[in-house]
Amino acid sequence: MIDPNLRDDLDHGLVRPILPDIFRLDEMGTVRFVGSECTRCRARAFPVVFQCQRCQSPVNSVMLADTGRVDTYTVVRQGPQEWKGGVPYTLVRVILDDETMVVGHLHDSPGDLDNCPGLKVQSGIAVLYEEDGQRVAGPVFFPR
Amino acid sequence: MQVRIVGVGMHRCGRFPDVSYRQLAFTAAKKAVDDGQVAWDQIDVLFASHTLQGISAGAQVARDLGLAGIPVVNVENACASGTTAIHEAAAWILAGRADLALVVGFEKMGRGVISGIGEPETYEAKMGLNVMPSLYGMMANKHRARYGTTLKQMALVSVKNHHNGALNPIAHFRKEVTVDEVLSSRMVADPLTLLQCCPTSDGAAAVLLCSDRKARDLVAGPSISLAGSAIGTMAYGDDESMVSRRTALRAYEAAGVGPEDVSLAECHDAFTIGEIMHYEELGFCREGEGGLFVEQGHSWLTGDLPVNPSGGLESRGHPLGMTGVAQVCEVVWQLRQQAGPRQVAGRPRVAVTHTQGYAGVAAVTVITR
Numbered sequence: 210m211i212d213p214n215l216r217d218d219l220d221h222g223l224v225r226p227i228l229p230d231i232f233r234l235d236e237m238g239t240v241r242f243v244g245s246e247c248t249r250c251r252a253r254a255f256p257v258v259f260q261c262q263r264c265q266s267p268v269n270s271v272m273l274a275d276t277g278r279v280d281t282y283t284v285v286r287q288g289p290q291e292w293k294g295g296v297p298y299t300l301v302r303v304i305l306d307d308e309t310m311v312v313g314h315l316h317d318s319p320g321d322l323d324n325c326p327g328l329k330v331q332s333g334i335a336v337l338y339e340e341d342g343q344r345v346a347g348p349v350f351f352p353r
Numbered sequence: 354m355q356v357r358i359v360g361v362g363m364h365r366c367g368r369f370p371d372v373s374y375r376q377l378a379f380t381a382a383k384k385a386v387d388d389g390q391v392a393w394d395q396i397d398v399l400f401a402s403h404t405l406q407g408i409s410a411g412a413q414v415a416r417d418l419g420l421a422g423i424p425v426v427n428v429e430n431a432c433a434s435g436t437t438a439i440h441e442a443a444a445w446i447l448a449g450r451a452d453l454a455l456v457v458g459f460e461k462m463g464r465g466v467i468s469g470i471g472e473p474e475t476y477e478a479k480m481g482l483n484v485m486p487s488l489y490g491m492m493a494n495k496h497r498a499r500y501g502t503t504l505k506q507m508a509l510v511s512v513k514n515h516h517n518g519a520l521n522p523i524a525h526f527r528k529e530v531t532v533d534e535v536l537s538s539r540m541v542a543d544p545l546t547l548l549q550c551c552p553t554s555d556g557a558a559a560v561l562l563c564s565d566r567k568a569r570d571l572v573a574g575p576s577i578s579l580a581g582s583a584i585g586t587m588a589y590g591d592d593e594s595m596v597s598r599r600t601a602l603r604a605y606e607a608a609g610v611g612p613e614d615v616s617l618a619e620c621h622d623a624f625t626i627g628e629i630m631h632y633e634e635l636g637f638c639r640e641g642e643g644g645l646f647v648e649q650g651h652s653w654l655t656g657d658l659p660v661n662p663s664g665g666l667e668s669r670g671h672p673l674g675m676t677g678v679a680q681v682c683e684v685v686w687q688l689r690q691q692a693g694p695r696q697v698a699g700r701p702r703v704a705v706t707h708t709q710g711y712a713g714v715a716a717v718t719v720i721t722r
Contacts, residue, residue, distance in 0.1 A: 227479050227480065228474075228475075228476060228479055231476060252589065256475070256476040262589040263589040263590070280495065281491040281492070281494045281495035281498070282491060282494055282543075283486075283487050283490030283491045283493075283494060283542045283543050283544075283545075284490075284540075284542065284543040285481065285484060285486075285487045285490075285542050286539075286540050286541055286542060286543075287465070287466050287484075287486070287541050287542070288466075288481045288484055289466060289467075289470075289478075289481060289483055289484040290465070291473065291478055291479075291481075291483070292481030292484075294481060298481065300482065300487055300490075300491065302491055312477075312482055312491075313480065314480065322543070325494075326494065326495070326498040337480075347479070347480060
């Protein structure tokens with residue numbers, strides 16, 4: 210899920226990604242987070258790892274499932290010093306449809322967060338903060 | 354062979370801007386050595402537990418103590434550093450590499466939420482995920498959704514531990530709080546309010562570990578043993594409870610006891626939900642019943658299994674490198690029946706200490722009289 214204007218700005222370098230190759234757009238234009246998949250046991254991980262965390266075999270980078278469900282959440286009212294964005298922000302732990310666990314920001318969250326566990330979400334991109342006069346975009350989830 | 358604990362000592366916790374970590378460590382170490390009535394030149398090795406004090410802080414402490422020349426091992430394992438240092442010092446004794454080991458845990462903390470953990474320029478750092486209250490906030494909301502744990506039950510952990518801390522002269526915060534005060538304090542990471550989070554404190558603690566053979570030569574006192582210990586990390590696919598559960602089982606097995614034998618515990622209550630989950634992980638109650646365990650009074654000072662009689666991390670304080678060592682000091686005082694107004698009832702014989710920390714580490718000790 211990506212706003213067309215944001216995609217245009219990313220394409221023209223007006224917005225930069227928070228980290229290189231943390232997300233990609235698939236052939237349908239859908240935002241997919243980039244993780245690792247084991248070449249032997251197929252275990253997946255996000256963010257990418259050096260080798261399989263379950264069986265220590267080599268891994269390939271893969272585009273992860275673009276949908277999942279919220280396992281749990283919190284709202285951060287006091288962020289770490291290294292966080293360059295504002296507070297509050299909502300964090301969710303999501304189990305993607307391919308079983309990969311991802312902790313990330315939730316945007317456009319529903320009003321009553323007590324109903325957040327089990328919420329269906331879609332991976333996407335949003336501007337998180339500005340740094341050195343440039344907008345920085347990162348991977349986030351949106352309710353489906 | 355068993356490892357004996359022959360001396361303990363602490364510098365009180367608090368904010369000490371004019372006191373260096375070396376002074377804190379010196380005070381705690383001297384108290385432990387005085388408590389054990391051992392000569393300084395009998396100490397074979399120093400284990401120094403710290404996370405934020407820079408390179409070779411242990412060697413500086415050794416020099417201050419006049420111990421320069423003996424092996425010094427610096428230990429960093431996040432919030433579990435102190436317990437890990439004790440576990441490793443015991444391994445030296447059990448391997449016959451030392452008869453008398455001094456473990457000193459010390460820390461001076463910055464203000465605000467603990468930041469800068471983990472490697473910079475990573476996904477977690479860039480996205481603002483490395484903030485401990487948020488990790489526990491997510492655990493709390495999962496526990497609430499899965500088991501119906503209530504906000505009041507979480508607040509009761511804070512009320513209990515602040516009550517205990519008010520009785521402890523070395524605690525950072527010695528003020529009782531009410532459920533209403535806990536729940537109405539500033540929200541830090543939903544549903545955790547400020548009074549459900551440990552403070553950032555300065556402090557130091559020290560423990561003297563001794564071989565059986567050497568203990569026979571020392572001044573007779575209550576025989577306290579480090580009966581078993583274990584350290585662990587999260588495995589792939591684990592949820593956050595598994596590492597403490599698995600590590601506790603290994604420590605119980607090493608000690609030849611089970612949770613049904615435990616008289617009291619000091620556990621990692623950095624955030625209230627943590628203590629509720631640790632009741633379950635340490636085997637004190639069934640999974641999902643941690644909230645009821647505190648609500649029904651079991652873990653209070655007057656309960657059948659007091660937890661955190663020191664006031665815990667929330668009231669005594671949580672100088673990271675100190676905490677695991679301070680927990681052992683507390684249970685030794687309790688087992689010796691020297692804990693004053695916070696002394697647990699009866700004649701406690703088996704105590705457990707537990708710490709866990711960033712990146713999924715855990716450490717557990719079983720200490721017996």
